[in-house]
Amino acid sequence: xxxxxxxxxxxxxxxxxxxxxxxxxxxxxxxxxxxxxxxxxxxxxxxxxxxxxxxxxxxxxxxxxxxxxxxxxxxxxxxxxxxxxxxxxxxxxxxxxxxxxxxxxxxxxxxxxxxxxxxxxxxxxxxxxxxxxxxxxxxxxxxxxxxxxxxxxxxxxxxxxxxxxxxxxxxxxxxxxxxxxxxxxxxxxxxxxxxxxxxxxxxxxxxxxxxxxxxxxxxxxxxxxxxxxxxxxxxxxxxxxxxxxxxxxxxxxxxxxxxxxxxxxxxxxxxxxxxxxxxxxxxxxxxxxxxxxxxxxxxxxxxxxxxxxxxxxxxxxxxxxxxxxxxxxxxxxxxxxxxxxxxxxxxxxxxxxxxxxxxxxxxxxxxxxxxxxxxxxxxxxxxxxxxxxxxxxxxxxxxxxxxxxxxxxxxxxxxxxxxxxxxxxxxxxxxxxxxxxxxxxxxxxxxxxxxxxxxxxxxxxxxxxxxxxxxxxxxx
Amino acid sequence: xxxxxxxxxxxxxxxxxxxxxxxxxxxxxxxxxxxxxxxxxxxxxxxxxxxxxxxxxxxxxxxxxxxxxxxxxxxxxxxxxxxxxxxxxxxxxxxxxxxxxxxxxxxxxxxxxxxxxxxxxxxxxxxxxxxxxxxxxxxxxxxxxxxxxxxxxxxxxxxxxxxxxxxxxxxxxxxxxxxxxxxxxxxxxxxxxxxxxxxxxxxxxxxxxxxxxxxxxxxxxxxxxxxxxxxxxxxxxxxxxxxxxxxxxxxxxxxxxxxxxxxxxxxxxxxxxxxxxxxxxxxxxxxxxxx
Numbered sequence: 118x119x120x121x122x123x124x125x126x127x128x129x130x131x132x133x134x135x136x137x138x139x140x141x142x143x144x145x146x147x148x149x150x151x152x153x154x155x156x157x158x159x160x161x162x163x164x165x166x167x168x169x170x171x172x173x174x175x176x177x178x179x180x181x182x183x184x185x186x187x188x189x190x191x192x193x194x195x196x197x198x199x200x201x202x203x204x205x206x207x208x209x210x211x212x213x214x215x216x217x218x219x220x221x222x223x224x225x226x227x228x229x230x231x232x233x234x235x236x237x238x239x240x241x242x243x244x245x246x247x248x249x250x251x252x253x254x255x256x257x258x259x260x261x262x263x264x265x266x267x268x269x270x271x272x273x274x275x276x277x278x279x280x281x282x283x284x285x286x287x288x289x290x291x292x293x294x295x296x297x298x299x300x301x302x303x304x305x306x307x308x309x310x311x312x313x314x315x316x317x318x319x320x321x322x323x324x325x326x327x328x329x330x331x332x333x334x335x336x337x338x339x340x341x342x343x344x345x346x347x348x349x350x351x352x353x354x355x356x357x358x359x360x361x362x363x364x365x366x367x368x369x370x371x372x373x374x375x376x377x378x379x380x381x382x383x384x385x386x387x388x389x390x391x392x393x394x395x396x397x398x399x400x401x402x403x404x405x406x407x408x409x410x411x412x413x414x415x416x417x418x419x420x421x422x423x424x425x426x427x428x429x430x431x432x433x434x435x436x437x438x439x440x441x442x443x444x445x446x447x448x449x450x451x452x453x454x455x456x457x458x459x460x461x462x463x464x465x466x467x468x469x470x471x472x473x474x475x476x477x478x479x480x481x482x483x484x485x486x487x488x489x490x491x492x493x494x495x496x497x498x499x500x501x502x503x504x505x506x507x508x509x510x511x512x513x514x515x516x517x518x519x520x521x522x523x524x525x526x527x528x529x530x531x532x533x534x535x536x537x538x539x540x541x542x543x544x545x546x547x548x549x550x551x552x553x554x555x556x557x558x559x560x561x562x563x564x565x566x567x568x569x570x571x572x573x574x575x576x577x578x579x580x581x582x583x584x585x586x587x588x589x590x591x592x593x
Numbered sequence: 594x595x596x597x598x599x600x601x602x603x604x605x606x607x608x609x610x611x612x613x614x615x616x617x618x619x620x621x622x623x624x625x626x627x628x629x630x631x632x633x634x635x636x637x638x639x640x641x642x643x644x645x646x647x648x649x650x651x652x653x654x655x656x657x658x659x660x661x662x663x664x665x666x667x668x669x670x671x672x673x674x675x676x677x678x679x680x681x682x683x684x685x686x687x688x689x690x691x692x693x694x695x696x697x698x699x700x701x702x703x704x705x706x707x708x709x710x711x712x713x714x715x716x717x718x719x720x721x722x723x724x725x726x727x728x729x730x731x732x733x734x735x736x737x738x739x740x741x742x743x744x745x746x747x748x749x750x751x752x753x754x755x756x757x758x759x760x761x762x763x764x765x766x767x768x769x770x771x772x773x774x775x776x777x778x779x780x781x782x783x784x785x786x787x788x789x790x791x792x793x794x795x796x797x798x799x800x801x802x803x804x805x806x807x808x809x810x811x812x813x814x815x816x817x818x819x820x821x822x823x824x825x826x827x828x829x830x831x832x833x834x835x836x837x838x839x840x841x842x843x844x845x846x847x848x849x850x851x852x853x854x855x856x857x858x859x860x861x862x863x864x865x866x867x868x869x870x871x872x873x874x875x876x877x878x879x880x881x882x883x884x
Contacts, residue, residue, distance in 0.1 A: 215847050218633055218850065222633045240633070240634065240850075244633060339730070342721075350742065350831075351742075351827075351828060351830060352827070352828045352829055352830030352831065352832070353828050405720050405721060405738075406720050406730060406738040406739040406742070407718070407719065407720040407726060407738055407739040407740075407741060407742045408742065409739065409741075409742025409743070409830070409831055410739075410741040410742040410826075410827065411742075415719075418721075418722070419721055422721070424721060542634065543634075545848065546634070546848070546849055549844070549848050549849075552830075553830075553832055553833060556830040556831045556832050557831065557832030557833070559831065560742070560743065560744045560830070560831030560832055560834070561744070562744045562831060562832045562834060563832070
């Protein structure tokens with residue numbers, strides 16, 4: 118049964134975001150044909166803008182993975198152009214979040230820029246811990262006149278960088294999840310014949326969740342070291358983020374809202390959510406036996422070893438997956454959209470944004486670096502080193518277009534719900550509740566309905582009067 | 594009248610100062626925090642005085658109660674297993690010829706940090722990359738390939754890893770105690786005609802009893818506050834099945850960013866633990882004093 122309110126809401130969201138993405142690309146394309154530099158751009162240069170800060174050392178902290186490594190690598194160019202040094206520190210995802218919070222809250226001020234998951238933005242803003250970009254953007258000494266974030270970045274900048282109508286950050290990368298599959302297996306004539314004989318249709322990447330399950334069943338051969346799929350079932354942020362792709366595709370949601378910074382009715386225990394969770398749990402049959410202790414690290418490692426036929430996974434891991442020195446399946450993988458559920462294919466948009474903490478000792482130099490990072494050339498370089506650019510023009514570069522996952526990434530950007538992750542201050546707590554509830558359901562410690570009812574009650578406890586229960590547990 | 598100062602006072606003053614600076618002062622800060630709403634979770638965590646609100650919340654927090662019970666269960670199971678196994682290993686070492694070689698090996702697991710131990714076991718148990726998980730799966734023992742992902746086995750696995758790490762150290766302590774405290778009296782008992790089993794249960798354990806209690810108490814306290822292993826191996830899951838007390842306090846403090854509430858829970862835990870230790874340690878220390 119579909120929620121009468123959720124479906125239109127989701128559809129509106131997809132339409133708005135998809136249209137906005139397209140419009141943005143069109144604007145960018147048009148912009149290329151126009152003279153870019155104005156009078157002021159003729160006089161502004163990075164070198165002269167950075168001159169007062171030459172000799173300064175900026176420190177950036179974030180999650181230790183390829184996109185941050187890419188920034189570290191390209192920052193050498195910035196250093197050469199400006200004389201401003203950039204030190205990049207990387208930590209495990211949750212550890213990075215904690216270090217950032219403690220550094221800012223304690224006033225230590227070690228970091229001039231933080232790459233923080235954007236769904237923690239509301240908490241940082243409500244605590245007055247990050248600087249709005251407004252003053253920097255309006256300062257002619259700092260603002261590169263050729264940089265127009267409204268036009269140069271994907272509209273998702275509004276979600277990832279704005280809060281309460283004020284810009285606070287630039288997206289460090291725009292991440293999304295989609296289906297990875299073993300193209301070599303899917304194109305193997307013998308496999309195709311066997312699949313045709315067994316399921317009465319051609320073997321091809323799953324278009325819907327039924328097909329996804331059939332393919333998982335078909336390729337599930339544990340004795341040969343091959344698993345039909347894999348879910349990231351450990352109680353970890355990876356579980357929450359993977360699960361919501363299923364949840365929204367089935368027509369469910371956590372809160373009924375189209376605006377990630379606004380609250381809505383609590384609907385995590387809706388019939389659609391129950392169906393999504395039952396389906397998700399069913400995939401354990403075709404996953405490695407200890408999938409309930411896996412995160413994205415295990416998912417990537419097993420895929421690199423060629424042990425998974427298909428899975429839903431993050432695009433930021435593709436650089437490692439397609440590196441022949443790290444992966445046995447480099448060049449053998451295919452990428453496609455998440456299978457469609459009752460609500461279509463909906464791809465989560467994740468990632469970190471770059472913010473300037475209020476405790477930064479060099480906020481103006483930090484802004485210059487962030488602004489430079491968003492420019493076309495640095496973005497292309499980052500993309501080729503493992504980034505996931507927030508700038509549409511990056512994806513027009515021939516080298517970027519040649520990456521085997523680029524087209525799927527762009528397709529996925531156009532099929533999302535605007536509020537799969539929230540930016541209000543309680544967002545991380547809600548994610549934590551979801552991790553526990555789904556973990557309980559997957560491990561069979563609670564029935565799916567009971568686990569989601571518990572999650573609904575916990576979210577109500579956290580949000581109080583800000584949100585109502587659409588499905589009070591006693592009535593289910 | 595001339596007062597001659599007790600020289601012990603001069604020696605004790607720096608130590609007292611050190612205790613005040615490193616134990617009492619932080620505890621007072623913790624106590625103060627527990628009466629505030631201090632936190633980084635939202636704009637409301639300003640550090641205002643909220644009276645007993647955090648304590649009242651803690652009393653009715655079922656997740657906290659569950660984590661306390663699990664921590665207690667973990668500590669009791671781990672400590673008892675380690676004591677029994679350590680006594681057995683000590684006997685093997687005492688009766689063996691190359692004691693020095695054994696002693697070096699016994700110090701090894703305890704010398705490794707808990708985080709490293711947990712990471713090492715994470716790899717050992719991985720069904721695709723670790724020998725234990727892999728061979729368990731190959732022999733068709735699917736539960737063995739999923740020791741950390743199954744709510745029924747994850748808790749027992751944590752205990753096993755703790756036992757692996759700490760049993761050798763306890764065995765080392767018991768070897769030293771056997772050699773220094775009981776050897777001569779055991780010899781006398783044997784001269785009097787007592788058999789080895791009778792000697793062990795009546796003489797050896799009789800003498801070691803208070804020491805075993807004290808060592809067990811220290812291990813219990815440490816196991817009760819275990820954090821690294823569940824954090825690295827299971828993150829407290831599946832669900833909350835391995836969320837021990839320390840991990841829950843960490844979640845309140847560093848995921849919910851509610852330091853005031855986390856401080857109140859810590860004070861409650863401290864009170865419970867202090868009471869338990871005082872009650873449990875009195876008979877053992879009295880016996881050691883007597884002997």
